[in-house]
Amino acid sequence: MLDHLIKGARVVDGSGGPAFVADVGIRDGRIAAVGAVTEEARTSEDASGLVLAPGFVDPHTHYDAQLFWDPYATPSLNHGVTTVAGGNCGFTLAPLHPSRPEDADYTRRMMSKVEGMSLVALEEGAPWSWHSFGEYLDALEGRIAVNAGFMVGHCALRRYVMGPDAVGGQPSDEQLTAMVALLDEAMAAGAWGLSTTQSSTHSDGDGKPVASRHAGPAELIALSRAVGEREGTQIEAIVAGCLDQFSDDEIDLFVEMSAAAGRPLNWNVLTIDAAVPERVPRQLAASERARKAGGRIVALTMPILTPMNMSLGTFCALNLIPGWGEILALPVPERIERLRDPGVRAEMLRRADSKEAGVFRRLADFGRYVIGDTYSAENEGLTGRVVRDIAAERGQEPFETLVEICAADHLRTVLWPMPTDNDPDSWTLRQETWRHEDVMLGGSDAGAHLDRMCGAPYTTRFLGDCLRGRKLVTLEQAVKMLTDDPAQLFGLRGRGRIAEGFHADLVLFDPERIDAGKATLVHDLPGDSPRLDSKAIGVTAVWVNGVESIRDDVVTGAVPGKVLRSGRDTHTVSTK
Numbered sequence: 001m002l003d004h005l006i007k008g009a010r011v012v013d014g015s016g017g018p019a020f021v022a023d024v025g026i027r028d029g030r031i032a033a034v035g036a037v038t039e040e041a042r043t044s045e046d047a048s049g050l051v052l053a054p055g056f057v058d059p060h061t062h063y064d065a066q067l068f069w070d071p072y073a074t075p076s077l078n079h080g081v082t083t084v085a086g087g088n089c090g091f092t093l094a095p096l097h098p099s100r101p102e103d104a105d106y107t108r109r110m111m112s113k114v115e116g117m118s119l120v121a122l123e124e125g126a127p128w129s130w131h132s133f134g135e136y137l138d139a140l141e142g143r144i145a146v147n148a149g150f151m152v153g154h155c156a157l158r159r160y161v162m163g164p165d166a167v168g169g170q171p172s173d174e175q176l177t178a179m180v181a182l183l184d185e186a187m188a189a190g191a192w193g194l195s196t197t198q199s200s201t202h203s204d205g206d207g208k209p210v211a212s213r214h215a216g217p218a219e220l221i222a223l224s225r226a227v228g229e230r231e232g233t234q235i236e237a238i239v240a241g242c243l244d245q246f247s248d249d250e251i252d253l254f255v256e257m258s259a260a261a262g263r264p265l266n267w268n269v270l271t272i273d274a275a276v277p278e279r280v281p282r283q284l285a286a287s288e289r290a291r292k293a294g295g296r297i298v299a300l301t302m303p304i305l306t307p308m309n310m311s312l313g314t315f316c317a318l319n320l321i322p323g324w325g326e327i328l329a330l331p332v333p334e335r336i337e338r339l340r341d342p343g344v345r346a347e348m349l350r351r352a353d354s355k356e357a358g359v360f361r362r363l364a365d366f367g368r369y370v371i372g373d374t375y376s377a378e379n380e381g382l383t384g385r386v387v388r389d390i391a392a393e394r395g396q397e398p399f400e401t402l403v404e405i406c407a408a409d410h411l412r413t414v415l416w417p418m419p420t421d422n423d424p425d426s427w428t429l430r431q432e433t434w435r436h437e438d439v440m441l442g443g444s445d446a447g448a449h450l451d452r453m454c455g456a457p458y459t460t461r462f463l464g465d466c467l468r469g470r471k472l473v474t475l476e477q478a479v480k481m482l483t484d485d486p487a488q489l490f491g492l493r494g495r496g497r498i499a500e501g502f503h504a505d506l507v508l509f510d511p512e513r514i515d516a517g518k519a520t521l522v523h524d525l526p527g528d529s530p531r532l533d534s535k536a537i538g539v540t541a542v543w544v545n546g547v548e549s550i551r552d553d554v555v556t557g558a559v560p561g562k563v564l565r566s567g568r569d570t571h572t573v574s575t576k
Helices: 102-114 119-125 133-140 154-166 173-188 217-227 248-261 279-292 332-339 342-352 355-363 387-394 398-408 424-433 458-468 475-482 484-490
Strands: 002-011 020-027 030-035 041-046 051-054 056-058 081-086 147-150 193-198 234-239 264-268 296-301 369-371 415-417 439-441 506-509 520-522 531-533 539-544 547-551
Touching (some): 102 119, 133 147, 133 173, 154 173, 173 217, 234 248, 248 279, 342 398, 387 398, 439 484
Parallel strands (some): 002 041
Antiparallel strands (some): 002 020, 506 539, 520 531, 539 547
């Protein structure tokens, strides 16, 4: 007898092939039957007019901590994501050295700074009961509603072996050997491989470059070789050029790392903008070179424009513009005084529009900002208005107007920059770029930057756009891009498709309604900390390993997710 039968659904199976109407039966967490199913089932439902797809796979998240207080990985699970890849960008909560309890505090402060996680939530919401990476994975086992796999972060490896010298120091031969052994131990316990960062935007809680930024090529190659010794592993890496255009040295490094491991390396995020036509071919040159050298480099890119709010009062992307961080780190009264200085503003604008600002140049058109929440009588009625229009009324330059609005709120004003790449040419370029064999959808950063952005709903918003919006790809192709493509990259065993014998990770949705609601600020983290959330629209149900986990955008309370461990739950995707 079947556990559950979904009858008469329009099945989009993840292969990219044409949709077909069929019944799908579930038994013991697997897909037991696809077609005209006559076997009896304990429960069943009529899915006529609805689409049944494999559960979506999000290849880049930071749910490492959130899963302890939110086993449902909301809002990703609501939007049909049944498998998440965590431990990205070189940052993980394990391993932690057993004789240095202060390392946990350092890690929490680093994650709060670099990934925009609430420090209170990190302190109160996770048990911090582990030392080894395997113990961390064990702490999640049996208590999560999504499937989750984790890379092991280079920063944690360095800190464990080198202590405080991990920031600024170079490992001795003995320490490098110990680091490689620690990585191997983590992979033996189930880590998916290595994640690392060399990005100039990544600083720890003390404002210093994070540990992995101090690693030289020899260290990175040694760790990459270790990845290649274990089954079902990967590399994820970030360098400064990911935000704009790679340098020759960065391409060389990526190619050597992937080739040394014989494993795919993925990076994020490929920003596609018709105003910078040279960026895409430059970034994908790394992929072309890697294939010739026996490696593979995969670029993640988002299929939607994810709004990100800004503020002159708290740490955000504006702090990462060259020359801005020093000013925006000042005490608020001094910060306001400096921002009101015309000479200071002129220099800030010059730096923001310079080549060194890279992709952050997109943030420099302050006339295109929309005013969000305000907090003072002087700003009453400005919410929802565009800065350019307010500046014209006041006879000011847009940045001056923006500063005065924020100063009236003691810099608490929420700012929403309008995207500069929402034009037809940019969408056409995205459509072309998605066809590249080494480009994959992803880069949501779900679980990070919680009060600044909400990338988790990219799955439902993209499907809605494909069905009722720009229609850049077919429904069948869109589902493949969200399911089978990432499952194949990670070598997930029995996931990413609707086929007999596969794990029953499934999403049932209404093609006439599928979409994501507007991002709204909620206070539901430990310590009443805020985050942005988005309701799923048109998602009827989500099953994880055959168990209903979402029904009409509400979690059921079930926790059927699995900690996916390398080798056991992933197979090797070799590049050689």
